[in-house]
Structure formats: structure tokens, C-alpha cells
Amino acid sequence: MTHATAAADLMRPPSPAEPGAGVYSNKLGMWVFLASDVMFFTALIGSYIILRFGMSEAWAAPGAVLNVPLTGFNTFLLICSSVSMVKAYAAIADGKPYFLRPVAGKMLRDGGLKFWLLVTILCGAAFVGVQVYEYIKLVEHGFTPAGYREGSLIAEHALADPVRYGAATGAMYGSTFFTMTGFHGFHVTCGVVAMTYLYFTKVLPEKYSPQDYRGIETIGLYWHFVDLVWIILFTIVYLI
Amino acid sequence: MATTAHVRPNYIMIWLYLFVLTVVEVAAAFLSHIPKQWLILILIFLAVWKALLVALYFMHLKFEPWRLRLIFLVPLPLATILVVTTIMENF
Numbered sequence: 001m002t003h004a005t006a007a008a009d010l011m012r013p014p015s016p017a018e019p020g021a022g023v024y025s026n027k028l029g030m031w032v033f034l035a036s037d038v039m040f041f042t043a044l045i046g047s048y049i050i051l052r053f054g055m056s057e058a059w060a061a062p063g064a065v066l067n068v069p070l071t072g073f074n075t076f077l078l079i080c081s082s083v084s085m086v087k088a089y090a091a092i093a094d095g096k097p098y099f100l101r102p103v104a105g106k107m108l109r110d111g112g113l114k115f116w117l118l119v120t121i122l123c124g125a126a127f128v129g130v131q132v133y134e135y136i137k138l139v140e141h142g143f144t145p146a147g148y149r150e151g152s153l154i155a156e157h158a159l160a161d162p163v164r165y166g167a168a169t170g171a172m173y174g175s176t177f178f179t180m181t182g183f184h185g186f187h188v189t190c191g192v193v194a195m196t197y198l199y200f201t202k203v204l205p206e207k208y209s210p211q212d213y214r215g216i217e218t219i220g221l222y223w224h225f226v227d228l229v230w231i232i233l234f235t236i237v238y239l240i
Numbered sequence: 241m242a243t244t245a246h247v248r249p250n251y252i253m254i255w256l257y258l259f260v261l262t263v264v265e266v267a268a269a270f271l272s273h274i275p276k277q278w279l280i281l282i283l284i285f286l287a288v289w290k291a292l293l294v295a296l297y298f299m300h301l302k303f304e305p306w307r308l309r310l311i312f313l314v315p316l317p318l319a320t321i322l323v324v325t326t327i328m329e330n331f
């Protein structure tokens with residue numbers, strides 16, 4: 001075994017590795033799934049780019065319809081959940097399954113797997129909650145998947161300033177926005193459900209150990225991917 | 241068997257980078273007077289930078305065997321071809 005391979009092996013649980021990719025099958029399966037998900041989101045983002053930039057009429061300006069500060073906060077939540085996920089992974093790899101443990105001489109306590117995974121679940125659930133709130137407010141103001149609802153507040157703004165609100169492209173804007181963010185929100189919801197299931201069935205009963213924490217690493221990969229996709233979506237949908 | 245201890249990345253530092261880059265992105269989008277074409281390029285560059293930080297350090301892609309990295313890399317050129325060819329057909 002080379003030094004590089006040995007070093008890499010310290011980053012993963014000591015489980016039987018598949019001869020092909022050199023990692024255990026759960027992890028390989030997750031990576032193959034993520035590769036297919038890359039293509040799925042590329043189809044959505046690619047369609048959005050083509051529809052948006054293929055139109056001669058103006059698209060709504062960033063911040064005209066969408067609440068960017070609220071979504072910025074949501075992005076912050078997802079980034080926090082990603083770091084808490086990786087801390088959960090590091091905690092169990094270091095043999096810390098506990099919730100919190102006092103550290104002598106320090107103000108802060110040492111968080112274990114139970115603590116960091118709970119933080120991740122709460123941040124993920126908060127992200128979904130904020131997204132649902134955002135959707136409710138947008139629909140209330142008249143921005144729906146079918147475009148600007150006639151007689152609504154946004155439709156009135158669009159009449160007054162058709163360039164800033166992209167009056168001619170409202171329907172396309174609505175359908176692409178809700179499709180992309182909706183599918184991402186669905187991914188986040190699935191992640192929260194999966195992590196909650198793991199929390200009650202495996203983490204609380206302390207079934208993970210430094211010898212085997214494949215479930216945490218596999219769900220962690222999924223969760224970071226969801227964060228990665230949001231980073232791209234936030235820029236393309238909300239800022240450009 | 242001799243092993244080399246792998247230094248675990250400083251996850252809090254990566255989180256800080258991601259946070260700062262997000263603030264820079266929002267500030268560039270709303271507070272700057274950069275021409276639109278340049279702004280788009282800058283924002284995409286920052287988004288790719290953030291995505292790479294997540295993939296390399298949080299997903300540990302930097303420390304994985306190259307064969308596994310290939311699984312993640314293979315769809316990227318395919319995705320680029322998908323978008324570019326469709327754009328070329330439409331313009």
C-alpha cells in the first residue's frame with residue numbers, strides 16, 4: 001500500500017472496500033447517485049439558462065420579486081448545516097458518540113455525534129421552513145408558478161415598471177423558479193427525513209462506532225451535495 | 241505497514257470562507273456598479289469557488305482515490321456539452 005493510499009484510508013471507515021473504486025459499496029453507490037443527480041440539476045439549470053437568455057424581453061431584475069436577504073439567511077443556514085454535518089462525521093470517526101461533554105478549563109463543551117447531527121437536522125428543517133414561508137409570501141404577493149397573478153401586487157408593479165419586473169417573461173420566470181427551487185427543497189426534505197430516521201434508529205442507540213460509521217458518511221455526502229447545488233442555484237436564480 | 245497521518249481540514253475555516261464568499265457575492269450583486277457581463281462572470285466564479293470548497297473539503301474529494309474522483313468528474317464535461325450544444329441550437 002502506498003503512503004497516499006494509506007493516508008486516504010484514515011479518512012474513511014475501516015469497512016471492506018470494493019476493488020473497483022477502492023471504497024465500500026454504500027459510498028460508491030451514493031457517489032454514482034450523486035453523479036446522476038448532477039445531470040438532473042444540469043438539465044434544470046441548463047433549461048433555465050436557455051429559456052432566460054434566449055428571450056429578447058427583459059427578465060425580472062435580481063431582488064425585484066424575490067426576497068434576497070431572507071434567502072441569503074437561508075443560504076447561511078445551509079452552510080452551517082454542512083459544517084455541522086462534517087463535524088458529526090469527524091466526531092464519530094474520533095470515537096465521540098455522546099451529545100455534549102464538558103472540557104476542563106474551557107468555556108465551550110465538546111460536541112459529539114448526537115449533538116452535531118441534531119444541529120444539522122435542525123438547520124435543514126429550518127431551511128425547509130424558511131423556503132415554505134418564502135413560497136407562501138410570494139404566492140400571496142402574486143408570484144405563482146404560472147407567473148404574475150392578475151390584479152395582484154406584483155402584477156401592478158410589473159405594469160408600472162415592466163422592465164424591472166420582467167412583465168413579458170413573468171410566466172417563464174415563475175415556472176423555472178418554482179421548478180428549480182422546488183426540486184432542491186424536495187432534496188433537502190428527503191435529507192432531513194433520512195437524517196432524522198438515522199438519528200433515532202442508529203445514532204441515539206449508539207450503533208455507530210469509529211470502526212463503522214458508513215451511514216453517517218453516506219448521508220453526509222448527500223447533504224453536502226444538496227448544499228453544493230444550492231450554492232449554484234442561489235447565484236443563478238437570486239443574484240444574476 | 242508505514243502510514244502517514246492525514247491532517248484533517250480545518251472545517252470551521254472552510255465554513256468561514258463560505259460565509260465570507262456569500263457576503264461578497266450578495267454585496268457584488270447589489271451594491272457594486274460592475275457592468276452586467278462582468279458581474280455575471282464574477283458571481284459564477286465565486287459560486288464555483290464555493291462549490292469546490294464544499295466538494296474538496298466537506299465531501300473529502302481531495303482525499304479520495306482518483307478513481308472515485310473520476311465518478312464525480314465524468315458528468316461535468318457531459319453537463320457542459322449538454323448546455324453548450326443546446327445553447328448553440330437556440331442562438
